[in-house]
Amino acid sequence: MLKYLHTLLFSSLICFSLRAYEGSVSYEKYFRLNNPIYRSDSGDLIDLGLQSAPLTKEKGFDHFLKGDFRFYFQDNNALNYSLQEAYLHYQGEQFQLSVGRKILDWNPNEKYWSLGYLNANQAFTLLSTEEEGITGIIFNKNIGPFEFDVLLSYLFIPQVNPSVEFKNGEVQSKSDWVRLPPKKTIVTSNFVPIYYNDPEYNLSKIIFNKSLGGNVRYHWNKGGIAAFAVYKPENVLRANASAYYDNSLGQVVVSPVPTVNHHAYYGVQLFQAFGDLKTRGGLSYVDPNARLGRDFPISNARKTYNSDYFTINPRYDKEAYAHFSLNLDRKDYLLSLNFINLLTKNIRASDDFFSDTVKWNRAFGGSVTYFLNDSFSLMVDMKYDVLRYDNIIKGEFKYNFQDKVNISLGLEVLKAPQDASYWSYYRTSDSLYSSIGFIF
Secondary structure (H helix, E strand, O other), X not given: OHHHHHHHHXXXXXXXXXXXXXXXXXXXXXXXXXXXXXXXXXXXXXXXXXXXXXXXXXXXXXXXXXXXXXXXXXXXXXXXXXXXEEEEEEEOOOEEEEEEEEOOOOOOHHHHOOOOOOOEEOXXXXXXXXXXXXXXXXXXXEEOOEEEEEEEEOOOOOOOOOOEEEEOOEEEEOOOOOOOOOOEEEEOOEEEEEEEOOOOOOHHHHHOOOEEEEEEEEXXXXXXXXXXXXXXXXXXXXXXXXXXXXXXXXXXXXXXXXXXOEEEEEEEEEEEEEOOEEEEEEEEEEEOOOOOOXXXXXXXXXXXXXXXXXXXXXXXXXXXXXXXXXXXXXXXXXXXXXXXXXXXXXXXXXXXXXXXXXXXXXXXXEEEEEEOOOOEEEEEEEEEEOOOOOEEEEEEEEEEEOOXXXXXXXXXXXXXXXXXXXXXXXXXXXXXXXXXXXXX
């Protein structure tokens, strides 16, 4: 059903985008360099991307749309999709108003680390940093050196990638980069299969959830200070379940229940530009136990289930981060240096499908994109966690022919020596990929 919501938003604005847009179609192929823990039937794919013309600064109505569709070949012929942004925009004399799905820039540093607390992650691939926006009404106004943003929403569209589906008692996915629940469990010292029923949920209780947030910036010469606070549903649905042992079939039957949990997310940042060099540092805090008045009740997501054969114990741990970024934009190259540090204790572990540990503990990251000429470019991105010794490397070589044809070759390699790491589940997901695309 959530697919229909995305389709409705996408189709309602695509008619406006026909006057001026940029589209691309590409064929991509992945080569596995080792044997992943989980491997889907999908491999080669065709990606169709569409983006409308940038917003104008003239007074009046405008719109913006950005989305992607991916068709996977081989056995399952699956379709993945992402509606990153789709909103109507009104530019007034002293204010701006946007209605629809929009990426918020209240904490830009979280995109590089794919935290997904404010904006959802697109999550087509494991190491993608692309985001999806929040659906609602966003109001923006400038008063002297101050800039104010307000978010109000009663419609929630959760992150759908990497997607999972239930078929013949199994949980399957179109993506290789997803943590799937166990297929077997132990009952009286013997392994028995687990049968998963189709999820039971009320769609209205998922999509009709409220969000309220605000952001304020104080600007000075090429810099400023900003603070934001938002109370909204978590972008990823919580997974709860009940289970029982079926003696006649000799298997454990699990009935999953997707639920929505609200969280509070707030932070403060300092930003300053020195010519082409842009710096930003700040603190952010997320509280999955927060509650904002009677009109924003905590959902029933805080269920736990314990038995001799199946345990569901989702965690609700507060997290605080310090983060810093340095970005240099030059004609021949782009340079980015980043740092993130978890300030609170990490209690969660990656020991089951219902509770993932934090992605980063204390990590440094850096990327450089070097333009050899107008056609050739080389990008290298490295992230290293000094406490968990996680090492993630991504490189890409790209050829662009007259802004009409793109050819790229990329490599993704992960090392995660500790089992407690978020990335340990994917340590055998190294891949080499290639693509050829056409821009129209």
